[in-house]
Structures are given as C-alpha cells and as structure tokens.
Amino acid sequence: MWCSLQYLLLLTAIVATTASSPSTPARSINLPTKTNVSNALYQYLSTSTNDSSRKLQTFDALNEIFAEISLDLPDATVDRSGLEITITELVCRDLNVGDIQIDHEIQSPTSQKVGVDVIGIKIMCNFRYAYRWTIFSGEGAGNAVLDPTSNASIDMEFKSKDYSMYPPADVDVAECRTDVQIADMNFDGDGVGILSGILNLFEGLLRDTIEGELNTLVCNELSGLGDDALDEFLLAVSTQLDVFLEPEVAGTNPLYFEDSLELHAGSDGLPLYLDFQEMKNGTGLVGSAWEELDKLFTVSNATEGVPFNNIMRDYVLQEGGMLEIDPSILSSANSFFNGHDILTETSMSIKSIKIKGLDSFTKMDVLKAIGKHTLWNSVQLDYLDIVVEIESVMKASSKDDAVIVAGNSPPIKELFTVDFKVTDITVDFSIFLGINLDTLGNLQLGSVLDMTFIFPCLLNAIDNLSITELSVKVEDMVPPTLSGFLDPGVDYLISKGAKSLFHMYEAVLIRTMPNFFDSFVREKLNEILTDFGGADGCPAPDSSLKGIVDFRALLLPVQRSVELLGSGDSPYGSLVRSIYGVVKKLMAASDENGLSQMNSIIKSMTASQSNVQGDLSFPGELFGTKMNVALNGLNAAIELSMKDLAVTNIDTLGAPITLLQPMKGESSVLNNSVSIGVSDAVRTSFTLKVMGKGDEVEVNNELELGISMSNVDMILELLAEIQEEPFLQFPVKDITNMNCWLATVVRPILNNYGVREGEADSGIVLRKVSVAVAEAGLDMKCIECTSPLLLDMQDVLSSQKGIEDTTLVANNIFEYLSKVTGGDWVQTIIDKAVYEAGMKCPHSPTYDKDFVGLQFDELVVPQTSEDSISFLIAIIAVVGTLIVVVSLLVVSTRWVSKRRHQRWLKMLSRPQLLVLEKIQLEDEAREKDLNGRIQAMVISTSSSRYYFVCNSIYLEL
Secondary structure (H helix, E strand, C coil): CHHHHHHHHHHHHHHHCCCCCCCCHHHCCCCCCHHHHHHHHHHHHCCCCCCCCCCCCCCHHHHHHHHCCEEEECCEEEEECCEEEEEEEEEEEEEEEEEEEEEEEEEECCEEEEEEEEEEEEEEEEEEEEEEECCEEEEEEEEEEECCCCEEEEEEEEECCCCCCCCCCEEEEEEEEEECCEEEEEEEECCCCHHHHHHHHCHHHHHHHHHHHHHHHHHHHHHHHHHHHHHHHHHHHHHHHHCCCCCCCCCCCCCHHHHHCCCCECCCCCECECCHHHHHHCCHHHHHHHHHHHHHCCCCCCCCCCHHHHHHHHHHCCHHHEEEECHHHCCCCCCCEEEECCCEEEEEEEEEEEEECCCCEEEEEEEEECCCCEEEEEEEEEEEEEEEEEEEEEEECCCCCCCEECCCCCCEEEEEEEEEEEEEEEEEEEEEEEEEHHHHHCCEHHHHCCHHHHHHHHHHCEEEEEEEEEEEEEEEEEEEEEECCCCHHHHHHHHHHHHHHHHHHHHHHHHHHHHHHHHHHHHHHHHHHCCCCCHHHCCCCCCCCCCECCHHHHHCCHHHHHHCCCCCCCCCCCHHHHHHHHHHHHHHCECCCCEECHHHHHHHHHHHHHCCCCCEEEEEEEEEEEEEEEECCEEEEEEEEEEEEEEECCCCCECCCEEEEEECCEEEEEEEEEEECCCCCEEEEEEEEEEEEECCCEEEEEEEEEEEEEEEEEEEEEEECEEHHHHHCCEHHHCCCHHHHHCCECCCEECCCCCEECCCCCCEEEEEEEEEEEEEEEEEEEEECCCCHHHHHHHHHCCHHHHHHHHHHHHHHHHHHHHHHCCHHHHHHHHHHHHHHHHHCCCCCCCCCCCCCCCCCCCCCCCCCCCHHHHHHHHHHHHHHHHHHHHHHHHHHHHHHHHHHHHHHCCCCHHHHHHHHHHHHHHHHHHHHHHHHCCCCCCCCCCHHHHHHHHHHHHHC
16 A cells, blocks of 8 residues: 555656656756665556456545645756746645556566556646746746546566576566646746746647656656666565575484483483473373373364364364464564655554464374474464454655655554465474473462463473474465455555565465575574573562462452452462363363263273273272181082173263352352263173082072163362462472372361361361262173073063162162261361371471371271272172172072972881871962962062162161
8 A cells, every 4th residue: 555655656746747858967857766666666566467357446545645645846947949947846736546457467487567557647736937038038836737638557577587486587668658648737927927928828839848758757767667676676585585495405303402412410310301202101190191182183083183173163263263363472563664765654563463274284293202302293284364454554754855745634544454375284393392390390380370471481491492393385375365445446456466476476485485484484483482481581479368269269250250259359360260261161061962072081081091982991800709608508618709890981971060160158169060871871880700619509600780870960069278378389390299289278177086176167178968860770691690590680670660779779878978978087087188288298398208197096987998989889799799699599598408308308207298298288278378469579570679688788888
C-alpha cells in the first residue's frame, strides 16, 4: 500500500506538470532520487499476473487520500520560439487515478515480462510564472488541468539464467508508452493587461511542446530507473541468495557440540547433565513415561493419524484450528519497519500472528537420544498457513525536500492481512540440551507456579542449549494473498504484485531453504538462545505465604473460586490451575457410549502391562498351602493353591469423573468420585487348584473363580491441610518422594500410643468413604474337575437369585471396608506416616538419614497390611475356596462312608439285618412325607444355603 502510493504520486507528478527540455539542466524538473523509489517502484512494476479481461477496479478510498495531500514540485523553465517561461511555486492538488492495470507474463524459462498501465490521471496544478519574449516581459499566476484521458504504461523484462535455479539479475525496459494531454492552461497577468493575452496566444504551441517534452521525460526517467536502480536492486537480492544456492554440503554432525565438551561430575558425584539415553533405556516409572511419550508421536493407524494432532486440537489450538501468537515474542519494539523518504513517513507493526496446520502432522520421529545430551527430531506436516495482521501508519514526509505536503492532515492508518501457505513440510533438527541436574533438582515449585516464569526457570537449569542441526524442506509454496486494504483497487494491486514477485522467486526460495536454515537461521537462533535464562529470570517463592494452601485458589479460576466462597486472589500462579483445567476437561469428556475419555489413557497403560487394553494380568502362583483333614472318618492330605490373578474391563469408567474437586466453604477439602464397570462389568478372577488324597479317596480339581461387578460407585471426601511454606519451597528433585509430600501436611499431635489428640479435622483425614455396587456375581469354570457337584454349583451361582445374594454380600463387604478405612485404625496409620515423614524426607529440616521409625506403645488392633483392593480379593478367594473345599469334603465323606457301610453290613447276622431294614423303611416313609411338603436346601435353586454360608463369613469378619 505505502509503496503503491509513492509510485502513483511519482508518476502523476511527472505527467501532470510542465518540464523543460532535457538540454536545459539548470531549470529542469528534479524527480525524487532513484534510490528512494527504486525498491517501491520495482515491487509494483514487477508484480502482477496477466489478466486482460479484468474489470476496472475502484480507487475511491485511495483518491480520497490523494485529495487531502498536495505535491510541491521543483521549478521549471520552457524556452521555445523566443518565448522563455519560468514556472515557480508549482503546487498540484486534487490528484485522481482512474485505474491501474498490472500484467505479468512468463515468456520463457529465462524471461518474465511485467507491464503497468496507469489510466485516467487527473490533477490540478497552480503556479507562479515569469516570461520573456522579444521586448515583452512580466510575471503572474496560472493553473493547468490534466486531461482525464492521460495515461502511461511501461513493459519491463526481468531476466534470469534459469528461473528454476536462479533469481532474476537484470531488467530492461522493453517498451514505454505515454499519452499525456493537458486539457486546459490559464494565465492571469500582473501589471500590463497584454500579458495574459500573449500567453493565451501561444497556449496551443506551449501545450503541444510541453506534452511532447513530458512524454519523452516520463519514458526517459522510467527507463533509467529500470536500467540502473532496479538492476542494482536485483543484483543486491541475487547476491544475498547466491550464498544459499550453493550445493548442499554433507549434513552437519549433530554430535559435534557434545563431542567437544568436557563434562565434570555433579555435587553428588553423579553425571552433571541429564542423560537422555539412560532415561529412555531405563526401567520403572521413567522408562514407562518415555514409552508413553513415544506413543503420542506414533501413527497408530491410517484413519486416526498421529495422536499428537488430537492433543493439539483439544488443548492447544483455538477455534478453527488456529494458534494465535503474541507478536511481542518476536520483537519488543512497537514496529518492525520504519521508513522516511521525500514522499512519505511510514511505520508498520504486527498486530497478530495466527498459524493454522499445527494439527496436520503426518509423521513424527522425535526425542531420539542420539547422544547422552543430544536429541534428534524429525517432523512432517501436511501444511502450514500463516496469517499475519499488520497495521500501517503513513503520513506526509517531514523532510526539507519533501514532495508531498499534507499540512495538519492526520496520519493514514490501515489494517491488512498477509496470508502465506506452504505444503508438505519436513523439519529435521537436533538439539544439545545440557540440563544441570543440581540446578534442576533444586528448582522450587513456588518459582514456576506462575507460568510466565517456567521458561526462564527451566533455562536457568540449562547450562548449554544449542541447535546442532536444522533442515527445512518444502515441496510447494502457495502464492501469498494480501487483503483488507482501503478498497478493491488497492487490494488488487497489492495481491497481484505479491503474486508476481512470488512467481519470480518461488523456485529459488525453495532451493535456498535447506542451506538458509542450517546456516543463517541456526546461527541466529543459537545467538538468541545464549541470551535466555539466568538467575534473574527465575524468582524465589513468595516468602509471605505461611498459611494453609487453599485448594480453591490453587486449582480453580478466580471466578469459580469466589463462587465456592474463596478469597478470589491467585497467590499460587496459574500453572497448577492450567494443568487441572486440562485434566478436568478430560475427566468430563465422554465418548459416543457415555464412557469417560480417561479410558483411552487406561487402555494405553494396561496394554503395556498385559498386552490387552483394559486388562491387568499377574501370572504365577499367588498363594499355596497344605493341610490335613480328619472329618467323619475321612483322613486326607489336601493342597490348595491360587494363581494367575487377572482384572479385566478396567477401561469402563463412566463420565464424568471427579478428582481433587474443591468444595464450597472448605479450603482444604477435596471431593473425589468415580464409577467403573459402566458398560461392561469389572471382573476379577484367579485359578484355584485343590488336590486331595486319602486312604480311600483322591480328588483333583482345577477351576477358575471370578467375581464380576457392574456400576461400582466410589466416593472419597479427603481433608488435606498442606502448609504453604514447605509446599512452595518443595524442590523438584524430591517430587516422587511420597514422604516429602507428607512432610508438607500439618502434623497431628500424637500420644504415646501414636493416637491423635486434639483437633480431629487437621492433617489428612478420610472424612467420607463409600463404595456401592449395583450388581455382582460369582462365576466358576472347571478346567479339570473330578467332583461332579461342582458343575451343579456353577448353575446355582449364575442364577438370578445367586446374583442378588452375591450383590448383597459384596455391598456388605464394601460397607465394612469403608468403615475400617474411615475409622480410627486407618486414621492412626495415616497420622503416624505424616508424623514421621519429615524425618524421612531429604530436604526437610528434620531429616535423619539413619531414622528407622518412632516407637509407640502397642495397641491391640487388627493386624493387616493389605489395602482395600487386596483385602477384597482375599475375601473373594476365601469365599470361593470355602465353597469348593466344603463341596469336596461333602462328596468325599459320602463316598467313604458308603464303602465302610457296605463292609459293616457284611458283618451283621440275619436277625440284625431284619431289624435294620425295618428302621430304614420307617426312615424312608418319614423322609418321603417331608419331601412332599418341603424342598431340600442342597438341591434348591434359590441359593439360600449359599447366601447363608457367605453371610455367615461376613458376620464372622
């Protein structure tokens, strides 16, 4: 926009005013210098595409601006046929342009032509004059009006050795056409009245002469501008690009920086810098975390693409897939361009930068530890679309030799956008990252809770940061578009100009990218990186905070915190709040089946453990014992073993999930609730093996026992009073140490038994624990069974009555466990752990490396080290085992008794057998009568006997 104004003003000034013959150097028109306007003229004379059928554009807004300015032009002298006229105080106003057309044509691989046509130039000029003709002389005022049909055009040929390989290096003016016509000239004389009459007499002669001189002058000046200034400009650009057009050298060794460093050990004798190879190849939590991180960048299937794209869409990009960047990160200055010449004074500033396409990753191979401290990365994107919004402020020049004079006219402000797009991008880069473990480990949470200080604090822990390799390759570049200018005419000029310039340099720019980024850009980035970080950029935690952490202020936005009766301030920064916001969004999200999207994380974690999504598997023997049984004449040795524990369908969490939710009116209380087994029942199973061998019996039963639970609802209301000072001063190196986290909690007062005294609601308290199941069922599957009765039991367990009874028993067990968890016994265990935590935490003032535990007087309490899940599994195992063992004992005892009974009958005499037969007949009659009126519990499908046994076990507990 600013360049087009300069060019138009220059061109109209040439064709709208009088001029002397080129042979009269002392009084000729003095045009603006070629250096001042060459760049601007080149951009708009060499930047259009051929479109001969284009409709005329409107330049109304541009002409409104022209109407507010005036042109102060140099003095001029005309000397022809004895008449010498000197023109001074030449000021032109009311400039108006009808249309401007730009044509661009690719003539050959080495030549491109640009044509510019300016049509319908109108302007009014006022001047003072002095004349001399024979014996007459005088002076006066006059004016001239340019005919609106006046026009000028120029064709320029831009030459290159090969546009696919090299930029243009030469420009020639192929043709120049002008048709300048003065519509009217008027002279008002001073003094003798004959003055104006004489001048009007010669007006026709002057008109033809001046028009001819102007036509010649316009082409001479424009030709000179093309031959000299534009050649100089193209040469300067070509010189800059030639450096990066050299053939690509062998790739830079990305390990050169690491190989050249001599590293010393840290304060603890361990390596000074974080070793990425050790992290990646490690086991445990760090190794698993690295593997999970790798999965985010790996294409799972052709349909879903790179999972990282979903993370970008859900948590980084704004609406429409855009990422808006604060322009201040590029430069702290208010403007990135300031220009001042004889035409205008212009400044430009970036108002916004938006990037689209950061969710179009097609391949990501990142964080590859090619050295101990060097990471290699390669990413491919489908496209990147960069939209820059720019504000231009232009006003008349304030120089002494300024051509444009606008008086007190306000500056012209214009907001326009530049849209630039590239496709099929490949970026390869390596980074040496020397992270000082001592500095990083001592970094305190309070220093990074404010997100604005995260980067400076992390950089403070980086002793060395260098980009050791950078390569960017682009398959195609889309011509940039510019929009938002004053009117359609200016939009046309700018867009056409940008496209023409782009066509000339597109192939060259693509060729220069690899060398440009690996040398110039990489060096500049490393220069910038050396200035980052430093101790001054990482603040210490706020020492004025010495109370209790308010979870409402820590986790929630200010408005939501106030709604929960919080203070509404933000003493803990925005980091935890932002992380919690992302997690909360994920916990609230559901899929098409109403299940929580957290299941995707569970699927990934469980698959790494069991190779099956949503399942956990613990193969091998879990329990084994031997026992001797003596019952009703049965003497047998029995072996029991339990193995191959499995938990399936863990990925059935319902939405929403509530974790760490602050509560209204409570600064230290967090609510937690989750439902599992929503779509499919959660099933816990194990293999039970029972082997028995006695004098007259031998059994071998191997079966799978399981319990399935649907819609299990769990609620936990947790009080956790965390002290602000130790929380804010918590060092990163102990972030995985649970004792250190417990050391931040308010310590309870304990008596000599280790039991809390004084305030009940302090420290950590499980205020409410509740677990309920909607439906539970036991199942049994024989793998190898020698006892037929077990098959009958399988049908009983799977009946509706069996499921109802199992659900009742399960809820009774959960109720019992909830009471135990929320009771004094568990509370005492928690209080002791909190009380001792400071002595086990390395950064705590009370730390004792030789600490083995505090000694309290003994209390008679239930002895168990099992948590609720393990205890529940144990209950299931006990119930299942009892059912099987009892069944086996019944069957075995009956069989043994039957054999012994037959041997005893053979020993009886005839009279004794008759008496026995009579007794048996009486018993059979009595049993027949009973069977007619009631049903035996053993063969009853109501499972009352099963419920009785299970409930008795619960009551015993």
